[in-house]
Amino acid sequence: MVTTPVLPSDYLDLVSPLRAGADLRGRIEAVHPETDDAATVVIRPGRGWRGHTAGQYVRIGVDVDGVRLWRAYSLTSPTDRQDGRVTITVKAIPDGKVSNHLVRRAKPGTLIQLDQATGDFVLPQAKPAKVLFLTAGSGITPVMGMLRDTEFDDVVMVHSAPQPQDVIFRDDLHALVADRKLRLTELHTDTDGMLDITRLDELVPDWAERETWACGPAGLLDAAEEHWTGRGVRERLHTERFRPAIVVTGDGGEVTFSTTGKTVDADGATPLLDVGEEAGVLMPSGCRMGICFGCVTPLKAGAVRDLRTGEITEAEPGVLIQTCVSAAAGHCAIER
Numbered sequence: 001m002v003t004t005p006v007l008p009s010d011y012l013d014l015v016s017p018l019r020a021g022a023d024l025r026g027r028i029e030a031v032h033p034e035t036d037d038a039a040t041v042v043i044r045p046g047r048g049w050r051g052h053t054a055g056q057y058v059r060i061g062v063d064v065d066g067v068r069l070w071r072a073y074s075l076t077s078p079t080d081r082q083d084g085r086v087t088i089t090v091k092a093i094p095d096g097k098v099s100n101h102l103v104r105r106a107k108p109g110t111l112i113q114l115d116q117a118t119g120d121f122v123l124p125q126a127k128p129a130k131v132l133f134l135t136a137g138s139g140i141t142p143v144m145g146m147l148r149d150t151e152f153d154d155v156v157m158v159h160s161a162p163q164p165q166d167v168i169f170r171d172d173l174h175a176l177v178a179d180r181k182l183r184l185t186e187l188h189t190d191t192d193g194m195l196d197i198t199r200l201d202e203l204v205p206d207w208a209e210r211e212t213w214a215c216g217p218a219g220l221l222d223a224a225e226e227h228w229t230g231r232g233v234r235e236r237l238h239t240e241r242f243r244p245a246i247v248v249t250g251d252g253g254e255v256t257f258s259t260t261g262k263t264v265d266a267d268g269a270t271p272l273l274d275v276g277e278e279a280g281v282l283m284p285s286g287c288r289m290g291i292c293f294g295c296v297t298p299l300k301a302g303a304v305r306d307l308r309t310g311e312i313t314e315a316e317p318g319v320l321i322q323t324c325v326s327a328a329a330g331h332c333a334i335e336r
Helices: 008-015 097-104 137-149 170-178 197-203 218-230 272-278
Strands: 025-035 038-045 057-064 067-074 086-091 111-114 131-136 155-161 183-188 211-215 237-240 253-257 262-266 296-306 312-314 320-322 326-334
Touching: 025 086, 038 097, 038 111, 057 086, 057 097, 067 086, 067 097, 067 137, 067 312, 086 097, 086 137, 131 137, 131 218, 137 155, 137 170, 137 211, 170 183, 197 218, 211 218, 218 237, 253 272, 262 272, 272 326, 320 326
Parallel strands: 131 155, 131 211, 155 183, 211 237, 253 326
Antiparallel strands: 025 038, 025 111, 038 086, 057 067, 057 111, 253 262, 296 312, 296 320, 296 326
């Protein structure tokens, strides 16, 4: 009664936002430039953080110009960092609202929302005897987390970037080379051209014998999958694909129900639950019986707006939305 219309927890959030029991948040403590368009963000996670496995990613919610946007970034810190902080390394992409904000505008002290770490682009429990990392551009970020977390007996990396100054973690990589902890082939696409996957026979003659983790542009990964399959060693190739498209948000848009294949136009004020029911799509829901979260469903593509808060949620692996309070914010697809 004393705190109405807000809750006691709202006041606790002001005093101790990273406390146990609160919604999981993190505080940005530093932003370290890596290249002209990439930076490492040091985050102090709240007490509910359960840690991560090298190679995994974390979804973060960042307020940009009054709108909360969610993105997923690979964790680049070792799992046993003594101060308990974690790091993500972000490359600013053209028209990328969150990536440009984090690289160029984020300040120490900023609070962000966090999900728990997830992803299966990780090393097995038994360390492989021979490892190959095949990366390009920002695809190096999950691999750097592995290199910082595990000392390998025999590890080779083939990495490509436009120019030497564009190689994220270049000093760290060359330090590992100097310590004989890594064999590195660094390719520069501005002068060497795009990596021809068939060159691996020359660059890493025993590549087919190695457990390989590859991360980078879709073209590189498609070529790698075809190459490994052709040699009958597809099971030794592990890939991680970043979301390739930039989501354009708006007020309403085309909604695709991916399971049924139905597509309808929706305005920006009608809940997706009602949009689906009107289109004849079976939309599970317990809302009308007072049962919350019965309408939760995966957001497969695009973006939706929370009708209560105006918050934009964009599709990432594992993202769930409540269809009863979410409306289309541009073209989107949900799993129904």
